[in-house]
Amino acid sequence: MSRVDRKLDQAARAAWMYYVAGKTQHEIADVLGVSRQAAQRLVALASESGLVRVSIVHPVAGCTALSQQLARQFGLSVCRVVPSAGMDSISLNRMIAVAGAELMLQFIDQEQPQVIAVGSGRALRSTINELPQLDRPQHSCVSLIGAIASDGSCTRYDVPLWMAEKTQGKYFILPAPLFADNATDKELWCNHRIYRMVTDKAAQADVTFIGIGQMNLHCPLHYDGFISSEEVQRLTEAGVVAEIVGHFIGQDGRRVPSALDQRLTSVTINVRPDKPVIAFAGGAEKYPAIRAVLNGGWLTGLVTDEETAIKLLAVPGPTVSPTPGRE
Known part of the structure; x- marks a missing residue:
């Protein structure tokens, strides 16, 4: 030794x-x-060193009430809220990751084969990192988004691969850059046999896990080299406040058209999904993005923090029926 x-x-x-x-x-x-x-x-x-994994079995009453209110207001079938009063951003994100992993486990720790669609982002990667090692080789992990930047480099946060490593399942990578060089190249990428196989599999996913990105010069798409500073400026001027799987969302929750759409290769996502789509995000910087995504009805589930939940509930929003999903 x-x-x-x-x-x-x-x-x-x-x-x-x-x-x-x-x-x-x-x-x-x-x-x-x-x-x-x-x-x-x-x-x-x-x-x-990650040798200790904490499970808090007694719910915090205030957080439980907030999660129930969020679920009612935004039509979520599942919601988790972690305490955040007095927490710094690193601690807050760790708490979201731990709570998120517990929720993930309810969906993926099953004997029946599952197709797990996975987006991108640091919060999502941190959540998967909190999962225990599972022996579920019957599961399939499918990427929703290309991980190749315009200069040929790949993001260090290959989230679907990390999920596959945690479950010992198969990994289906989306074989394309996030943004093709032009519309013609997009057609070439998206018409490839393997690309169509992977996107067809993603459409059959039993559960989808995604992150929520804010839109500013600190956002993951810009930081990792997928979009330029000029593109960030144009997107914000067009009203974009959020990004999910490469799709740009305005404050009202609707897709905001942009020139980048003609080059985007990620899997298409839908409003009011009929299978679980769960996001993991929190903190003051991401609040506008989280609210936009909830307003648009893109999710069936959310794991967030106490202060974000309070802000979300402070502003009147849509009150809709819960979307299909599992507790």
Whole structure:
């Protein structure tokens, strides 16, 4: 066993004693034969290395009420709200990821083969990262969006592949750049046999998981080199506040036409989906985008944070019947 493995093994022992057995750091130090400070560092290492996964079984009453109100107002079949008062953005996103993974597990930890359609984004990747390793080789993970930028590079956040690795399932990549060079090239990409096979499979998905992107110079599409600063400016001037799977959404929740549509190769998405479409997003920066997507009825499920939920409910919105889905 290497030195690193021995350290992680000792950290895992410390985590078992601290989180499961309820031992104090002083008691852990005595058992492991280390100082109290060393025991404290081992417990911290276990958390930082992803050795510890937390499950809070008692719901926070206020968050439960918010989730129920959001579901009623926006016609969601499933909604989760995590506490966020006083939380920094890193902590908030981690909490959304943990809650999101618990919800994901309800859909994918099944013996029956599932087709899982997956979008993109850091929040979605973080959520999948919180999933335990599953032995579900019968599942299929299908990409909804091309991961190739105009310069030929690929995003580091290949979310569908990460989902396939977590489930041990097959991975069906969308074989195209997110935006083709021109409309003619788009036709060539989209008429390829493999492209049509993958998009047909995506249309049959049992559940779809997506992220919600805001539209500004810090948005993932711009940061990862898929669109230029000039294109961001044109999109915001046209009223775009949100992006889902490469589709641009205005404040009212409707698609905003743009020149980029003629080059977009991602899978088509629909309003009022008849199968679960669940997004994971929160925080002040993403609030306008989350609201737009909810206004448009693009989702059946949402995992977000307490402060975002309060802001969403503070402004009158559509009150619609719940969309089909599973709790």
